Structures are given as C-alpha cells and as structure tokens.
Amino acid sequence: MGAPYSGSCNCGAVTATIDAEPAWVRQCWCRQCQKAASGSATTNALFPSDAIKLTGEVRWNGYIAESGNTIEQGFCSNCGTQIFGRNSARLGALVVRLGFIDPPHDLRPSSTIWLDEAPDWAKDGGTVELFPRQPPPPPAS
Ligand SMILES: [Zn+2]
Ligand SMILES: [Zn+2]
Structure with a gap:
C-alpha cells in the first residue's frame, strides 16, 4: 500500500494526494512538536514538495x-x-504528519529524534494500560 497516498484533516477542508515515497518516517519529541501533538511526539514523513x-x-x-533554521508548522x-x-x-x-495520511498505508517511523526533550514516561518502554477503544466507564458507587 504505497504511493499515491491521500490525506485529509479532521474537518475535510484540507485534502492532499502525495505521489512519492517518503525519504524517511520518524518521530520527533522536541518541545515544539509536543505542543503541536498534545503532549506526544509528532510522527513525520518527508516528501518532495512537488509530489x-x-x-x-x-x-x-x-x-x-536551535539550529538557527526557521521551522514552520502548517495546519x-x-x-x-x-x-x-517545513524547514x-x-x-x-x-514533512507530512502521519495522522493526516489516510489509512490503510504501510508507513511507520524508523527512528525517534529529540529524545532528550521527551518526558520520562515516553522513555521507559511504556507501562500504560491499553484499550482497543474507549475504556469501560468506572463502576457505579
Ligand atoms: Zn480541517
Ligand atoms: Zn520536533
């Protein structure tokens, strides 16, 4: 399930088609990404703009x-x-945020960057409770 990929935002006002394979897919834990991603890392795929x-x-x-480069987040x-x-x-x-790209696709991150700025709970291998969907409601008291 490779290119072309399609993408859409939550409201559907922005859509895209991407006719290329990404140079890389990786997660970024820098503080600016955490703010953009509600406290998690962003997951990003780098594509040529003209695709x-x-x-x-x-x-x-x-x-x-920190590099002195201007980074811009598009939403x-x-x-x-x-x-x-973009950088x-x-x-x-x-960079295209992986959540924007419509499933099914086979894209997955192969590296994680800026781990120095990640919270401890993101570095400890994961000890959180997992639910396939919404958790059950708390028992009535
Ligand atoms: Zn939208
Ligand atoms: Zn980042």
Whole structure:
C-alpha cells in the first residue's frame, strides 16, 4: 500500500494526494512538536514538495529552531489538524504528519529524534494500560 497516498484533516477542508515515497518516517519529541501533538511526539514523513497536490487552506506558524533554521508548522485553518512541517534548510521538501495520511498505508517511523526533550514516561518502554477503544466507564458507587 504505497504511493499515491491521500490525506485529509479532521474537518475535510484540507485534502492532499502525495505521489512519492517518503525519504524517511520518524518521530520527533522536541518541545515544539509536543505542543503541536498534545503532549506526544509528532510522527513525520518527508516528501518532495512537488509530489504533493493540495486543496484547501493551510495556515503556517514559524519559529527559530536551535539550529538557527526557521521551522514552520502548517495546519488546517478551520479545524487545526497538524498537516505539514517545513524547514528553511530543506527547501523543496515537506514533512507530512502521519495522522493526516489516510489509512490503510504501510508507513511507520524508523527512528525517534529529540529524545532528550521527551518526558520520562515516553522513555521507559511504556507501562500504560491499553484499550482497543474507549475504556469501560468506572463502576457505579
Ligand atoms: Zn480541517
Ligand atoms: Zn520536533
């Protein structure tokens, strides 16, 4: 289940098709990604920009990274779904947030970066309770 990939935000205002395989897929735990991803890492696939056909309005917010490069996060102007990242040092390529890409696909991260900024619970191998969907309600008292 490779290219072309399709993508959509939560409200459907932004959609895309991506006709390329990513250069890499990786997770990023930097603080800016944690803010974008509600406390988790972002999971990102790097594609050539010209392989991405986009419909809808993406808004961008930028900041200066530790490297001195400008990093911009692109999101749906209506629902706020995180869609893209771009780096001033990597013109011609866009990071696509994996949650934006519609399943089924076989993309999965092969590395994790910025672990120094990850919370301890993300480094300890995972000791959380797992549920396939919503957990059952608490017992009535
Ligand atoms: Zn949206
Ligand atoms: Zn990051």
